[in-house]
Amino acid sequence: MPHDTITFQNSGYFSKLMVDYLNQNSNLKPLYNRSPVLENFKEQIIEKQANYPNSHRIELHRALQRQYSNISSSLKTQHNIELIANKNTFTITTGHQLNLFTGPLYFLYKIISVINLCTTLKKQYPQYNFVPIYWMATEDHDFEEINHFYFEDKKIHWQKQSQGPVGRLSTQGLEKVFEVFVKHLAPGDNSKRIKDLFFDSYLNHSNLSQATRYLANEIFADKGLVILDGDDKALKELFAPYIKEELVNQSTIKQVETTYSILKDYQIQVNPRPINLFFIQDDIRERIVFKDDKYFIHNTDLVFDKQEFLDLLKTNPENFSPNAILRPLYQEVILPNLCYIGGGGELAYWLELKPVFEHNKICFPILSLRNSVLLVSSKQAKKMDNLNLTYKDIFLKQDVLINQKTKEFSSVDYNFQEQKQMLEKQFSDLEKLCSKTDKSFTGAVLAQKKKQIKGLDNLQKRLLKAEKKVHKDKLERIKYLQDQLFPNQSLQERTSNFSSYYIEHGAQLIDKLTLALDPLDQNFDIVII
Numbered sequence: 001m002p003h004d005t006i007t008f009q010n011s012g013y014f015s016k017l018m019v020d021y022l023n024q025n026s027n028l029k030p031l032y033n034r035s036p037v038l039e040n041f042k043e044q045i046i047e048k049q050a051n052y053p054n055s056h057r058i059e060l061h062r063a064l065q066r067q068y069s070n071i072s073s074s075l076k077t078q079h080n081i082e083l084i085a086n087k088n089t090f091t092i093t094t095g096h097q098l099n100l101f102t103g104p105l106y107f108l109y110k111i112i113s114v115i116n117l118c119t120t121l122k123k124q125y126p127q128y129n130f131v132p133i134y135w136m137a138t139e140d141h142d143f144e145e146i147n148h149f150y151f152e153d154k155k156i157h158w159q160k161q162s163q164g165p166v167g168r169l170s171t172q173g174l175e176k177v178f179e180v181f182v183k184h185l186a187p188g189d190n191s192k193r194i195k196d197l198f199f200d201s202y203l204n205h206s207n208l209s210q211a212t213r214y215l216a217n218e219i220f221a222d223k224g225l226v227i228l229d230g231d232d233k234a235l236k237e238l239f240a241p242y243i244k245e246e247l248v249n250q251s252t253i254k255q256v257e258t259t260y261s262i263l264k265d266y267q268i269q270v271n272p273r274p275i276n277l278f279f280i281q282d283d284i285r286e287r288i289v290f291k292d293d294k295y296f297i298h299n300t301d302l303v304f305d306k307q308e309f310l311d312l313l314k315t316n317p318e319n320f321s322p323n324a325i326l327r328p329l330y331q332e333v334i335l336p337n338l339c340y341i342g343g344g345g346e347l348a349y350w351l352e353l354k355p356v357f358e359h360n361k362i363c364f365p366i367l368s369l370r371n372s373v374l375l376v377s378s379k380q381a382k383k384m385d386n387l388n389l390t391y392k393d394i395f396l397k398q399d400v401l402i403n404q405k406t407k408e409f410s411s412v413d414y415n416f417q418e419q420k421q422m423l424e425k426q427f428s429d430l431e432k433l434c435s436k437t438d439k440s441f442t443g444a445v446l447a448q449k450k451k452q453i454k455g456l457d458n459l460q461k462r463l464l465k466a467e468k469k470v471h472k473d474k475l476e477r478i479k480y481l482q483d484q485l486f487p488n489q490s491l492q493e494r495t496s497n498f499s500s501y502y503i504e505h506g507a508q509l510i511d512k513l514t515l516a517l518d519p520l521d522q523n524f525d526i527v528i529i
Contacts, residue, residue: 004391005523008369011395013491013524017266018344018369021351022522031262031351036339036368038124038520044338044366045090045128051363052336054087056238060334061085063232073217076224080131084226084336088128091226092117093331094341094370095135098166098212099146100158100177101198102219105501106343106493108513109371110134111216113341115223117368117519121338130338131226134216135331138167138209138231139278139321141285149497153487156181164283165321167209167231174202190506194499219498219510230330231280236317239330242360243277243313243320250290252276252325255355269348270324278321285321328353332362339366341519371517372524374485374492375501381528383481387474391526394482398489401482402475409471505529 009019021028024035034040061084068081083089094110102108111134118130140146143162148155158177162169178198185191201215213227230236236243246252253272260268275288279297287298295304304312313320322330328350331337340350347367357364374391376384384394388408393401487495501509509529516527 004526004528005521006391006395006526007523008372010392011372011524012397013372013395014344015267015348017263017348017351021347021367022369027262028351031259031354032367033354033364034366036366036520036522038120040366041121041338042125044363045125048090048336048338048363048365049087051361056334057085057087057336059234059238060336063235064226064228066234067213067227067229067232071213071217074221074224076222077217077226080224080226083129083131086129089131089336090128091131091133091335091337092121092339092341093133093135093335093337093365095137095327095331095346097137097140097142097146098208099149100156101149101181101201102215102498103146103149104494105375105496105498106370106372108219108498108510109373109493109517110341110343111220111225112510112513112517113368113370113519115220115225116514116517117339117341118224120518120520132224133335133337134225134227136167136209136212136216136227136229138229139165139280139285141165141278143169150487150495150500151181151184151497152500154184156184163285165231165280165285167207167212167229168282169208171202171205171207171211178203186503188503190503193506194502223510223514228335230327230334231318231321233316233318235334236320238334239322240313240317240320242326242329242333243317243322244310245360246275246277246326247288247290247295247309247313250274251359252356255359256325256352258355259352263352266348268352269345270352272325272352273323276323276325278323279319280321281319288320324349325353325356329356329360329362332357332365337365339368341368341370343370368519369522371519372491372493373513373517374524374526375496376485376526376528378528380481380484383477387478387481389478389481394485395524398479398482401478405475405478406471409474501529 008014008022014022021032034044061081064081064084068078084091092114094114096107096110097103099107111132114132114134118132121128121130141162141164143160143166146166147158147160147162150156156177158174160169160173181198182195185195197215197218201211201218205211205214209229209231213229216225216227253274253276256272273287275290277288278285279288279302284297284300286300289296289298293306295306295309296302328340331340340346342350347369350367354364384390393404396404483489485492498509505512512529513527517525
């Protein structure tokens with residue numbers, strides 16, 4: 001399948017922190033363990049092997065068997081679950097919210113990244129096994145972020161109230177969403193498959209966690225993906241000592257703040273709290289606040305004394321949930337993980353966390369930026385050729401692109417630099433006279449110079465505007481094409497849903513992307529489908 005790339009650094013869509021991380025800026029080196037290059041994984045394997053208790057491996061294997069006990073999964077996924085029990089097996093992990101019907105396209109790219117990296121590592125280190133993990137963010141409670149998806153230009157929205165962890169949320173009410181969605185589907189085999197996939201995922205499962213597991217399992221049925229739900233009592237028991245450390249000593253905030261001197265020139269992605277844990281029940285996920293030697297559950301009447309709360313941790317660890325700052329530690333405690341693959345925002349907060357891992361004596365994983373993709377149809381690619389557009393062009397902000405193309409299309413030279421140089425010379429001669437007469441003349445000369453330069457600038461803008469009218473047809477076609485590829489002038493992968501492309505390409509969409517993407521090639525892929 002034809003495809004091209006543009007570097008992340010040149011795409012214009014990544015933060016300064018991510019650009020510097022990709023460029024391996026030496027100032028950031030204290031914030032990560034090893035850079036995401038193939039040869040670094042051998043040392044990461046050795047370090048993780050020494051740092052990961054076999055008791056955790058046994059409990060993880062049991063938890064996965066339990067979570068998959070009522071799931072019809074592929075033989076490859078079942079094999080990968082069994083491999084977890086082996087001491088020479090390691091994981092590559094990505095995490096994602098339980099977005100309705102996968103949400104934006106980048107959900108696919110994250111998972112394909114971990115699948116492909118496992119394949120690459122197995123070829124390089126055949127004596128080890130590598131299992132791709134999708135960590136479902138079942139304990140999140142920001143329902144507004146996940147209760148919708150876009151099909152083509154239509155927002156499909158789930159009207160429901162939610163306060164607790166979203167994974168436990170009932171799927172009741174999604175039959176109305178299904179009715180709205182299917183009205184937008186055209187006839188055809190792929191449309192039927194999409195319709196059945198939504199129905200079987202959401203209307204045949206009782207909560208959002210089960211529905212999302214089924215959906216991801218179906219989409220990646222033959223890729224060996226293993227889906228993990230961290231909202232699990234046995235897995236929380238493994239993490240209980242670290243929860244106790246946070247409750248008693250509140251050390252995380254102190255450790256994170258040590259990174260701020262390095263990150264002072266960047267935007268801080270996530271700010272830690274004194275206690276980076278939530279208290280959860282089916283309808284509650286609220287912050288834990290320590291005050292006057294008691295633990296208060298924010299926005300509730302629940303209050304615990306210190307010993308009572310620590311006793312509850314022993315008996316009911318499932319009531320404690322890490323926030324964004326502590327979730328990575330939880331993940332790395334329970335998984336034999338080598339690498340976390342995430343988006344730029346995710347890696348930005350991981351880069352705040354290395355001191356937290358060092359304090360808790362847990363191996364810090366390799367951090368790799370997920371694959372990013374611009375899907376371009378063959379018809380759109382042909383239009384780009386006809387308009388003399390490059391992929392570098394199409395990534396420009398629209399006003400910059402239109403101005404640049406207007407200049408390229410124009411036969412008129414409207415660079416007024418020569419005229420400005422002539423003005424500069426004329427006023428330079430006038431300024432020489434200033435010393436020979438009254439100071440008021442100097443002010444008049446400078447004012448006139450400023451006025452003349454501004455006049456030329458205005459004429460140049462007027463000429464650009466006139467040329468845009470001359471080339472209006474081409475420029476409108478460029479705008480329309482870019483608006484298709486960058487909905488709302490944003491990345492396609494952050495808005496569009498996979499179903500819009502599945503309608504035309506079917507199950508081959510996943511296979512095509514899997515073949516096209518290289519997780520260690522840190523470029524923005526343009527894939528022609």
